[in-house]
Amino acid sequence: MRKLLYLLLIVSVLWSGYWFVGAYAIRSGADSWFAQQAQSGMVAEKSTLTVAGFPNRFDLTVQDLRLADPRSGISWQAPFAQVFAMTWKPWHIIAALPPSQVVALPDQAVTVDSQDLKASVRARPSTDLPLQEVRLAGTSLGLTSDLGWTLGLGEFTVGLRAEPTVSPSTYELGFDLAPIIPDPAFLAALKAVDIPDLPPPNALQFPAPDFPDQVESLQGSIYLTLSAPLDRHAGDARPYLTKVEIRQFNFAWGQLAATASGLIEADGNGYASGKITVEVTNWDRLPALLVAAGVVQLEVAPTVANGMRALAAQTPDPTVLSLTLDMTDGQMSFGPFPLGPAPLMVPPSG
Template sequence: MRKLLFLMIAVTALWSGYWFVGSNAVREGVVTWFADATRQGITAENAGVTVAGFPNRFDLTIDEPRLADPVSGAGWQAPFVQVFAMTWKPWHVIAALPPEQVVTLPDQVVTVGSDGLMASARAKPSTDLPLAEVRTAGPSLSLASDAGWTLGLGEFTVGLRADEALGPAGYEFGFDLAPLTPDPGFLAAVKAVSIPDLPASDLPEVVEALWGSVYLTFSAPLDRHAGKARPHLRRVEINQFNLSWGELAASASGVVEADGNGYAAGRVTIDVTNWDRLPAVLVAAGVVQPEMAPTIVRGMQALAAQSPDMKVLSLSLVLEDGRMSFGPFPLGPAPLMVPPSG
């Protein structure tokens, strides 16, 4: 009996020591990260860092975090962030985000509202800590910009997971972002567009479906060495993309990868059903000038006439020799996928 009691006391002492050492390491790691970011010229502030959860969890709370890049003008702040991890698997963390966050962009400030917004990140248990999965989900999300626009999401999920079939640096990015409620002002602008030979817009207030999966191949794995390796995208394959907004529907598939000069090259095919609803959206979004809309419509009609179904418009985004075009419309230079340094 005494031996059993002694063993229990010893195990308790060891576990308590492990928790206190681990919690101190977590806290010091966060404090060091904020200090390093400040030395690199980033505004990195907080009102306090605490770790609780003894004995089975590391519950990290960062009060009033604020990050900002003085050069780009981008920033983020929130009243708090909480990160949780079980003591026996610290490579799997779950973050609880506050009901309101503020994202600062160079030209506007966006307030992010949410209800039960959660994020999780899981690494594979190895010394390199390769990313296994990162995921964000919630029952609702709203965006409100001081530039005057809003955007709302219902139950949504966004995730990135390692896919061994794509190689050691391959990942699948998946998303389901509907029901999605566009800005009422944008919807009003769409309905106000009048284009000869096209009916007035009948698009509903909610986008019913917006989901898909994209295969991504990087130049190096996303692991603890990523800061030095600086992985960049080398290949993008659109496996599935589906949009359903009233009578307007779209799907896409294709592959884009870096060519010998580092520019994006490939082809993405986009099929639009009931394409006659699309021109008003493009005009309201500022992609097409109102005076050019009739010309664009005639071009779409000619292309749709080549399809077995006049309601379906099939166009290809072609990236080749450093240039890109969308159907017959030139778009300019193709994006550079490989940094100049290689």
């Protein structure tokens, strides 16, 4: 019994030492990070920084946090941010974010109100710490701009997960963002759009906008292949995209629905090359949406819709508009419409 007590005492002392050494390293690393940001010209401010959670967790709490890039005019301000990690698996980090934050952009400030907003980063236990998964989820999310617009989400999730069976540097971007609550002013403007019907011989009648108050579906699965894995060497390797494969993309808002799939990858000259096919069901609802968004003028909408009808007539189902984003030889087009040069995927230093 005495030996067992001695053993428990030794283990407790060693574990306590491990925790305090780890807590000191975390606190020192965080303080060093804030100092480095300030030296590089960034704004990185806080009131307090503490590490708690003994003996089973490392809980880092930063109060009155403000990060800003004076050159871009982008900043983030939050009353607190917390980062948690279990002592026996420090490669799995969970962050809890406050119910209210402010993101400032060059032309506006957006207040972010949320419930149960959490993020997690998980690496594989290895000396290189390869990324296994990044995940952001919440029960609700609301955006309110000082320019007057709002946008809301219900329960949502966004994640980036390693897919080593495809390649060591391939990751799946998965998301489920619906229901989406559009800005009430935009929704009112959309429902007020009245596109005049086309007279004969191009007779075309437009349905009254019948969009519900919420977008029912926005989800997808996109595979991203990078030039190098996301691990502790990423700062030196600076990975960039070499391939994008849309395996699933679904959007549904009332009678209007859209899907997309395809593959884009860098060609021999580093330009994006490949095809992505977009199919829009009940495309006759699309012109009103384009008018409300300011993409198309009301007087031009009938002509645009007539062109859509002509393209949809080439498919087996005239209610489905199918267009292909085609990138070939450094140029790209969307259906019959040329869009100009394709984006460069491989940096010039490549």
